[in-house]
Amino acid sequence: MSEPFRFQLQAKDGAARLGAITMPRGTIRTPAFMPVGTAATVKTLTMDQVRGTGADIILGNTYHLMLRPGAERVARLGGLHEFARWPHPILTDSGGFQVMSLATLRKLDEKGVTFRSHIDGAKYEMSPERSIEIQGLLDSDIQMQLDECVALPAAYAEVERAMELSLRWAERCRIAFGDQPGRAMFGIVQGGAEPALRERSALVLKAMDLKGYAVGGLAVGEPQQVMLDMLEVTCPLLPAEKPRYLMGVGTPDDILKSVARGIDMFDCVMPTRAGRHGLAFTRRGRVNLRNARHADDHRPLDEESDCPAARDYSRAYLHHLIRAQESLGAMLLSWNNIAYYQNLMQGIRDAIGSGTFVSHAEKISASWAQGDI
Numbered sequence: 038m039s040e041p042f043r044f045q046l047q048a049k050d051g052a053a054r055l056g057a058i059t060m061p062r063g064t065i066r067t068p069a070f071m072p073v074g075t076a077a078t079v080k081t082l083t084m085d086q087v088r089g090t091g092a093d094i095i096l097g098n099t100y101h102l103m104l105r106p107g108a109e110r111v112a113r114l115g116g117l118h119e120f121a122r123w124p125h126p127i128l129t130d131s132g133g134f135q136v137m138s139l140a141t142l143r144k145l146d147e148k149g150v151t152f153r154s155h156i157d158g159a160k161y162e163m164s165p166e167r168s169i170e171i172q173g174l175l176d177s178d179i180q181m182q183l184d185e186c187v188a189l190p191a192a193y194a195e196v197e198r199a200m201e202l203s204l205r206w207a208e209r210c211r212i213a214f215g216d217q218p219g220r221a222m223f224g225i226v227q228g229g230a231e232p233a234l235r236e237r238s239a240l241v242l243k244a245m246d247l248k249g250y251a252v253g254g255l256a257v258g259e260p261q262q263v264m265l266d267m268l269e270v271t272c273p274l275l276p277a278e279k280p281r282y283l284m285g286v287g288t289p290d291d292i293l294k295s296v297a298r299g300i301d302m303f304d305c306v307m308p309t310r311a312g313r314h315g316l317a318f319t320r321r322g323r324v325n326l327r328n329a330r331h332a333d334d335h336r337p338l339d340e341e342s343d344c345p346a347a348r349d350y351s352r353a354y355l356h357h358l359i360r361a362q363e364s365l366g367a368m369l370l371s372w373n374n375i376a377y378y379q380n381l382m383q384g385i386r387d388a389i390g391s392g393t394f395v396s397h398a399e400k401i402s403a404s405w406a407q408g409d410i
């Protein structure tokens with residue numbers, strides 16, 4: 038087999054990059070959007086629906102899966118791909134972010150984090166080594182280092198402490214991961230909104246010669262411009278020939294502006310979470326199906342879409358389902374929104390390939406500037 042993990046840069050348009058990551062379970066076209074499959078499911082959708090939208094890779098949350106059904110149980114059942122019937126690449130996060138945002142009674146020290154499950158209060162310890170072990174039990178293709186992500190705004194000293202700890206944990210994860218052909222471990226650049234700390238984190242991680250690099254600790258309460266400024270500091274310091282993944286981002290506008298600054302991979306709960314709450318993303322902007330003005334509208338969300346949820350159902354029907362809290366409403370809007378995001382990414386890839394990314398991004402952003410339609 039040729040290199041089991043290969044990132045090919047195919048074109049550039051300014052700092053925007055068109056590429057492809059080739060792994061044993063398949064190829065990931067970049068810039069890529071990874072639907073979030075938190076508890077081994079992209080909420081309300083079958084994996085066939087997810088694949089049908091054009092997704093090449095999904096994300097799994099280590100924190101949720103270690104608590105329920107348990108990493109050892111998933112391993113006994115053949116790993117996450119077999120368990121969830123998704124045979125394509127899976128990226129798992131390390132659990133650090135969810136521990137800090139969901140778990141209770143958390144204690145963090147050099148060794149790792151100890152916490153109580155938000156489900157049943159059971160006590161857990163998560164070290165960098167255990168996080169990598171869990172991701173291996175899940176049979177994850179791209180594994181993330183354990184890090185500490187601090188909410189912003191935060192004092193410089195606090196951001197520095199968390200960033201330095203994350204660097205030490207990156208080295209421990211690198212050693213624990215070892216050499217697993219066909220799989221990859223990504224480092225995560227931390228450093229809050231501090232350029233000097235972002236630079237140090239990027240340069241130390243670069244020296245570890247990892248297969249890919251995430252930019253973490255953003256979209257945690259800071260203004261969009263601060264996030265973008267941190268990308269302008271960080272991306273140029275990362276190796277050009279490795280993929281760059283912005284964690285937890287974002288809206289279509291966030292994605293366009295981050296691709297323009299050199300990001301290749303994204304994940305965000307927005308399309309599925311918004312869908313469950315009645316919000317549809319369309320080429321002409323957002324449609325809030327809870328709004329009564331859709332009650333008699335026989336038009337579909339987008340008659341030209343290749344997604345049945347967008348093309349085959351009236352807004353009146355979708356409005357009815359959402360108002361009636363019928364689960365079909367959540368499913369159809371999640372399906373529409375994931376399809377919208379995959380079409381957004383395909384349009385971005387095409388634009389970079391034809392050198393028209395700037396005008397394409399302006400066109401997409403303009404379609405959103407009008408607010409809800």
Ligand SMILES: CNc1nc2cc(C(=O)NN)ccc2[nH]1
Pocket residue numbers: 133134184185186225252253254255256257284285286
């Ligand atoms: C929604 N915002 C958001 N920011 C994130 C940051 C991280 C991170 O730094 N993990 N190590 C993970 C998920 C995130 N989601």
